[in-house]
Amino acid sequence: MATKIRKAVIPAAGLGTRFLPATKAQPKEMLPLVDKPVIQYVVEEAIASGITDILIVIGKGKHAIGNHFDRSNDLEAALRARGNDKLADELKRISEMAKITYVLQPEPIGLGHAVSLAEKFVGGEPFAVLLGDTIFDSKVPCTKQLMTVFDRKGGSVIAAHEVSPADVSRWGIVKGKPAGAGVIAVQDLVEKPAVGSAPSNLAIAARYVLTPGVFDCLRKTKPGKNGEVQLTDALKLLAAKEPVFASVVEGKWYDIGTKLDYAVTFVEFGLKHPQVGAEFRKKLEKLVK
Numbered sequence: 001m002a003t004k005i006r007k008a009v010i011p012a013a014g015l016g017t018r019f020l021p022a023t024k025a026q027p028k029e030m031l032p033l034v035d036k037p038v039i040q041y042v043v044e045e046a047i048a049s050g051i052t053d054i055l056i057v058i059g060k061g062k063h064a065i066g067n068h069f070d071r072s073n074d075l076e077a078a079l080r081a082r083g084n085d086k087l088a089d090e091l092k093r094i095s096e097m098a099k100i101t102y103v104l105q106p107e108p109i110g111l112g113h114a115v116s117l118a119e120k121f122v123g124g125e126p127f128a129v130l131l132g133d134t135i136f137d138s139k140v141p142c143t144k145q146l147m148t149v150f151d152r153k154g155g156s157v158i159a160a161h162e163v164s165p166a167d168v169s170r171w172g173i174v175k176g177k178p179a180g181a182g183v184i185a186v187q188d189l190v191e192k193p194a195v196g197s198a199p200s201n202l203a204i205a206a207r208y209v210l211t212p213g214v215f216d217c218l219r220k221t222k223p224g225k226n227g228e229v230q231l232t233d234a235l236k237l238l239a240a241k242e243p244v245f246a247s248v249v250e251g252k253w254y255d256i257g258t259k260l261d262y263a264v265t266f267v268e269f270g271l272k273h274p275q276v277g278a279e280f281r282k283k284l285e286k287l288v289k
Helices: 038-048 064-069 073-081 085-095 111-116 142-153 165-170 214-220 231-241 259-272 277-288
Strands: 007-012 053-059 099-105 127-130 134-137 156-162 172-178 183-191 202-210 244-248 252-255
Touching: 007 038, 007 111, 038 053, 038 064, 038 127, 038 134, 038 142, 053 064, 064 085, 064 099, 073 085, 111 214, 111 231, 127 142, 134 202, 142 156, 142 202, 142 244, 156 183, 156 231, 165 202, 172 244, 183 231, 202 231, 202 244, 202 252, 214 231, 231 244, 252 259, 259 277
Parallel strands: 007 053, 007 127, 053 099, 156 244
Antiparallel strands: 127 202, 134 252, 156 202, 172 183, 172 202, 183 244
């Protein structure tokens, strides 16, 4: 019988220093791709995968995420008064997509620490983790792909994506043995290895389905660089205790990690936008000439 994974955690408490000053008063997860913030795509992926309860980990003073997903009755009423029922309905839909709650990470001390704050919310169930600054464009939602492998293998699953061997130093890299089509039994996770020394070119790709056993591992994980508790370190401990797998996911991976990544992603989403895409393409072609 398939395991029903109902809960997801979306860490979104980082400082976003690479995007300052744009992120001084808002999380980088709220940066827009034309007319929709990055984190909304992430929430929509979770919901499309069957998630019903979402916990978003936020940082101090960054209330924009909560404001975005909360109901705005005054704004909806103003739009309806102007005859813009379609947009008002869309804002209402956003506020009703899922049950979303929030927890504060007082200091940005690592992804592992952010996930550890979800232990009470998880309540002993397997759960998904979706990083709030990364989007997948795929026929089957990325998180749903991991859920399928979780059901088949019975262990935590990390999303993996093939990257150029020249880019392995940007990512955590999976080391393991084949365990079926597109699945690797994890032996180790190597953080940002030097080019030429990486055990593979499979990068950890910002999506996870985890057993609650990860929380005990997080408690045992010591802070590393900059005093941060890393999820990757906890997953290494977990892999020594119980099966952990990596699944090579299908779809295009958009990591909004640098200004260049964001600029390129914005252009691609602008070209695909149903309202402005065609005209945007014309203007880009003119600029390039």
